Amino acid sequence: MTKFRKFGALLLAAALLTGTAACSGGSGSSSAPAADNNNTAATTPDAGTPAPDAAAPAASGDKKVVTFFHRWPNEPKNPIFTAYVNDFMAANSDIEIQMDCVLNDSYKEKVRVLVSGNSVPDVFSSWSGSFAENLVSSGNVLALDDMLAADTAFKDSFIESQVGPFTFDGKVYGLPMSMDGKAFFYNKDIFSANNLSVPKTLDELYAAMDTLKAAGFETPLIEGLADAWAVSHYEGTIISRLLDPAVMAKDTNKSTGEFTDPAYIEALNIFKKLTEYMGDAASGLDHETARNMFVAGEVPLIYCQLAEIRIINGETSLDTGASLGFEYDFFNFPSIAGGKGDQTGLTGAPEGFMLSNKAQNPDEAQKFFKYILSVESGERMTKEAGEISAIKGAVNENSASPEINRAVDMILSATSSVPWYDNAVEASIGDAFMRGGQSLAIGDMTAEEVMADVQNVAAEVRAANPQ
Amino acid sequence: MLFIAPCILMLLVFVYVPLVQNFVFSFESFSAFSQERAFIGLQNYKTLFGDKVVGTAIRNNIYYAVISVIFQVFGGLILASALEDNAFRRISPLFRTTFFLPVLVSMTVICLLFSFIYHPQIGLLNNFLEHIGLEALTRQWLGSSKTAIFAVIAMSQWQSIGYIMMLFIVAIQKIPEDLYEAADIDGANKIQRFLNITFPQVQEMFFVTMIVTVIGAFTVFNEPYILAKGGGPGTSSMTLAVHMYQSAFVRDRMGYASTVAVLIFLITAALSVIQTVAFGGDNTESKKDKKRKGAANRG
Numbered sequence: 001m002t003k004f005r006k007f008g009a010l011l012l013a014a015a016l017l018t019g020t021a022a023c024s025g026g027s028g029s030s031s032a033p034a035a036d037n038n039n040t041a042a043t044t045p046d047a048g049t050p051a052p053d054a055a056a057p058a059a060s061g062d063k064k065v066v067t068f069f070h071r072w073p074n075e076p077k078n079p080i081f082t083a084y085v086n087d088f089m090a091a092n093s094d095i096e097i098q099m100d101c102v103l104n105d106s107y108k109e110k111v112r113v114l115v116s117g118n119s120v121p122d123v124f125s126s127w128s129g130s131f132a133e134n135l136v137s138s139g140n141v142l143a144l145d146d147m148l149a150a151d152t153a154f155k156d157s158f159i160e161s162q163v164g165p166f167t168f169d170g171k172v173y174g175l176p177m178s179m180d181g182k183a184f185f186y187n188k189d190i191f192s193a194n195n196l197s198v199p200k201t202l203d204e205l206y207a208a209m210d211t212l213k214a215a216g217f218e219t220p221l222i223e224g225l226a227d228a229w230a231v232s233h234y235e236g237t238i239i240s241r242l243l244d245p246a247v248m249a250k251d252t253n254k255s256t257g258e259f260t261d262p263a264y265i266e267a268l269n270i271f272k273k274l275t276e277y278m279g280d281a282a283s284g285l286d287h288e289t290a291r292n293m294f295v296a297g298e299v300p301l302i303y304c305q306l307a308e309i310r311i312i313n314g315e316t317s318l319d320t321g322a323s324l325g326f327e328y329d330f331f332n333f334p335s336i337a338g339g340k341g342d343q344t345g346l347t348g349a350p351e352g353f354m355l356s357n358k359a360q361n362p363d364e365a366q367k368f369f370k371y372i373l374s375v376e377s378g379e380r381m382t383k384e385a386g387e388i389s390a391i392k393g394a395v396n397e398n399s400a401s402p403e404i405n406r407a408v409d410m411i412l413s414a415t416s417s418v419p420w421y422d423n424a425v426e427a428s429i430g431d432a433f434m435r436g437g438q439s440l441a442i443g444d445m446t447a448e449e450v451m452a453d454v455q456n457v458a459a460e461v462r463a464a465n466p467q
Numbered sequence: 468m469l470f471i472a473p474c475i476l477m478l479l480v481f482v483y484v485p486l487v488q489n490f491v492f493s494f495e496s497f498s499a500f501s502q503e504r505a506f507i508g509l510q511n512y513k514t515l516f517g518d519k520v521v522g523t524a525i526r527n528n529i530y531y532a533v534i535s536v537i538f539q540v541f542g543g544l545i546l547a548s549a550l551e552d553n554a555f556r557r558i559s560p561l562f563r564t565t566f567f568l569p570v571l572v573s574m575t576v577i578c579l580l581f582s583f584i585y586h587p588q589i590g591l592l593n594n595f596l597e598h599i600g601l602e603a604l605t606r607q608w609l610g611s612s613k614t615a616i617f618a619v620i621a622m623s624q625w626q627s628i629g630y631i632m633m634l635f636i637v638a639i640q641k642i643p644e645d646l647y648e649a650a651d652i653d654g655a656n657k658i659q660r661f662l663n664i665t666f667p668q669v670q671e672m673f674f675v676t677m678i679v680t681v682i683g684a685f686t687v688f689n690e691p692y693i694l695a696k697g698g699g700p701g702t703s704s705m706t707l708a709v710h711m712y713q714s715a716f717v718r719d720r721m722g723y724a725s726t727v728a729v730l731i732f733l734i735t736a737a738l739s740v741i742q743t744v745a746f747g748g749d750n751t752e753s754k755k756d757k758k759r760k761g762a763a764n765r766g
Contacts, residue, residue, distance in 0.1 A: 109716060112499055226610065226696050281587035283700050284610025289588075428718035439701030444612050460514070464496060 063096040064361040066368050069114070069121035070099070070353075071107035076385040081372075088371050095364045115140050120356035122365040123372075126174055128165030128349045129423035135354065136173045142357040143171040147366060154370055161417055162350040162390040174354040175373055176390035177381070181306045181348035181411050182233050183330035190217075190300040190326070198329075202270065202336045209277050212300055219279035222299040224287035229422060231437035232430060234274065234303065236421025237333045237347045238267040244340040252424050254465040257458045259429070259451060263340065268440055268447035270336070275441040283442045297326055306330070306348065306407040310386030313401060332410065346414030349423060350390050432457045486732070492725035499719055511726035521727070524705045527616045527691075528734075531623070531706065532684035538624040540676050543631030548665050550632070551639045552657065563636065566629040574626070578693035581622045585609050585694075609695055612703030619690050619704055627683075631676050638672035639665060674746040681742070682735050688712065707731045 068085065072078050078101065085097045100121070102110055108131070114120060116138040126132050135141055148155040158175060166174035184205075186198075191208075194215050199205040212220035223230050240248065242263040251257040275282060282290070294302040295312055304312070314324065335343035353373065359365040371377065378394030381387040388407055389395050395408045411417075422430035436450030445453075493511055497504035515521055546566065550559040569577065584591045585608035593605040608618040646664050655663065666673075688708035691698050697713060698705035705713075707727060715724030 116499070226699060228696070228699065280607055281610065284585070284587040284607040286696075289586075428720065431713065431717050435699070435701045438699055439612070439703070442610065442612060442700050444701055444703065 063094055064364045065096050065098055066123065066359070066361055066365045067121045068097050068099045068368065069111065069124040070101050071104055071111075071125050073101040073103055077381070077387075080381060080384055084372050084377060088368055092364075092367070095361075095368070097368060111135070115356075118358070120358050122356050122359040122361070123369050124354055124356070125177070125351065126166075126354050127351050127423065128174070128176070129419040130426070131423055132166055132174055132354070133168050136168050140356055140358055141173050142355040142359075142362075143173055144175065144355065145171055148172060151370075154373075157373075157375060157392055159390050159392055159412065161412075161414075162352075164417070165349050165419060166352060166354075174352045175369075176350035176352035177373060177378070178307070178352070178387045179348065179350040179390040179411055180388060181332075181346045181407065181414065182237060182303060183306060183332055183346075183407075183410065185294065185302050185304045185312065185328055185330045187294070187297060187300040188327040188329055190297075198331045199334050202334050205334050206273070209301070213277070217300060219277065219282070219299055221274065221277040221301045221303075222285070222290045222293050223275075223278055223282055223303060224285040224290040225275065225278070225282045225438055225441050226284055227287045228431075228434035228438065229420075230287045230290075230303075231271075231441070232422040232434045233347060233420065234271050235267065235433050235437055236418065236424065238270050238336070239264065239421065240341045240345055240347065240418040241333065241336045241339040241343060242267050242270075242341055245342070248341065251458075254426050254461055255467040257425070257429065257461065259454045259458050264451050264454070265447045268437070268450055271437060272440050272447065278441075283438065295324060303333075304330070306388060306404075306410070309401070309403045309407060313403065330407075330410070332414070342416045342418075344414065345416035345418045346411060347418040347420065348411065349417070349419045352390070426458075426461045428457050429454060429461060489725050489728050489732075492722055493729045494722070495725075496720070496722040499715070499721055504722070507722070511723050514723060515726050515730060520702045520705055520710055521707070521730070523702055524707045524710045525734075527704060527706050528685050528687070530616060531620055531687055532681050534617075534620050535623065535627070535680045535684045536677065539628050539631045539680050540673065542624075543628050543676065544635050544666075544669065544673070546628065546632045547635030547639055548661055551636060563633070566632055568629065569626045570630045570633075572626075574689040575693060577622065577626055578690065581618075581694055582609070585618050610700060612700055615695050615700060615704040616691070619694050622694060623687070623690050627680075631680065634672055634676055635669055638669040642668045674742065677746075678739055678742050681738055685735050685738065686731060707734075 070081060072081060081099065081101070085099050089095060089097055101107075107125075111121075111124060111126070112134070115124070115135050120140045126135055159179065162176040162179045163172060166172055166176065190212070191197075194211055196208045196211060199208050209220040223234070225231055243251075243261060244263070247261050247263070251259055251261070290299075290302060291304060291308065291312065293299045294304075312324065312328070332344065332346055353369060355362075355365055355369055373391065375391055375394055378387075378389035378391035379396070379399045382389045382395050382404070383399040386400070386404065388400075388404055388411070395404060397405065400408075418424075422434060424430075425433070432454045433450070436445060436453055439445040440447060440450055492504075494506060494508060495504045496507045496510070549555060550562055555562070583589070587593065587607050587610060590608070592608065596602065596605045606614050608614050642665065646668070647660060650660050650664055686708055687706050691704045691706050691709050692712065695704040697717075698709045702710075707730065711724045711727040711731065714720050714727060
């Protein structure tokens, strides 16, 4: 009997070990364009619990309370926000900041409920584009134009192109904290060993990948297609290259979108062709695995967010311990011959903060808002969290790696900023594109079938949003 | 009356009012972002019947139910009677614990674990198949629309069989020993003992587990949502509950999601009525209790 007990204990220990290994290894959260979507597994936030060391609940007697809600309960950003709050309260003893945070997907749901209800947090983080627009449509978000007109130095401290995605009906409703872009990251060593230069056009990209394939790289390009948002990043960029901007404007509008332009089918076929370079395994991989394959030097090419630079460089807590054994660089999605869109636009959207127009202490809330969006705060965020700050001057040689500085140059030199596609179109249309894209990649659907599905969904969306 | 008032109140607030509200919502169109709701009559139901994903989802739920009944209910019963057999008396506590262990592990953890097993490159399953010379059988388990739902179902069987087995063990332990003694004297072998004593004696438990398993299969959400990343690839491993969730929180069509919820309710209600009627031949008091318990599970 004791023998069996021992064996049982051993088995249990083994099972527990496997369990822990699984927990620490699989970290990808699948939430889309969020900058640090790969940095989320370590902590499981307890929704609705205020961060312990931010703001003690008592002592709000004669202090003016400002509530602050953001989506970073994890390293490395949470300690920085906690420090912001503590520093700010130390400097302003009459103000108390009550900070609360939940992780990505829960944040999406919770902030929607809070903002459309009556308990709007005074200062809160938001993605740009349609997500922000939805929040603004609740009527509870403060338009910042008066504040910006009164403080032009503050207004001018942001990179202009990054304020646009927070502007709706000519009014600014949010200001950017960080910015991002999507680019092909390539292994410089492998590229030079095969005498390849940076592809400028899609055909050059195909040619480069064919060369790599001939050189023995079975999958010259990789992506985790199981992550639906990764599919939408490809689709969005290709569509923005091909589609006439006027049609794009018409189709991204909920009440007029028809999605009948033949360019969509062409775009999906290009996506399909690109997935063929990724091999069969891509459909079962997530983005994090795909990125690890790039970092391991197995795959020479991957379409990544610039916000992932610090992960690729091994500068985060997710560091695998292995240092990058090669040099890499990145280039924008190549131009597509015959495309009617901007051939040098960069896909990527900023993320930032908004203010409530229901705040009890609006002046104090604004003061805190300006504090977290100051150059110093931005510099700190860049330095400590590798954030690509959208505040002018916050990313510099002291605060960031050369790659991040190059990324900023790339964002600033882009001729236009293309929003993440799943944020640009109505959510259900985006979903149809993403799931359709997955089915397309594994051969379950053709481009025509995907678009027929999208058109059906678009018809429902039009019906629900009359002009 | 006063004593059951709190219970009635809780039931009203948390079960019946939401249920009725859901029926009302299913005739409306609204977004989570706004307080406004528009009455659109039967439009949502029209969409429901034309929705290809609903077809896929129902098919997947049926696979789930059938496979779960075969593996969990029948498999669980066989496991339970094997473990209760005298031959395994000495080691059965160990196996009981081993089989029951997955039930205690959180579904999220199990899904992470199985995402490693099914991983196309480093996955244990594919590696195992390669090592035993069955390379032809390696698949993109979660990356192909043909296998994704079955990969998910297989994980569920592994996780839940221990629970059903435990229920059967409890039932088998309640069978009077003298029945087996009498059978032994009559010279019955193990299979005969199982078919003629164990099986009829655990019939009540059999019905309960059937209801629990089938209802569970039609409301399954966690497994396909986590392991197959929301019913992917494409919509191939959608179940009704995942489709409802996606409609509500991804596509932001709350009204339509309520309609899908109504469909789930109707299916599960119909199934439990059928099962209660079909298995309700005997009128013993204890049997009625069991059935009530089974019915309560659907709430």
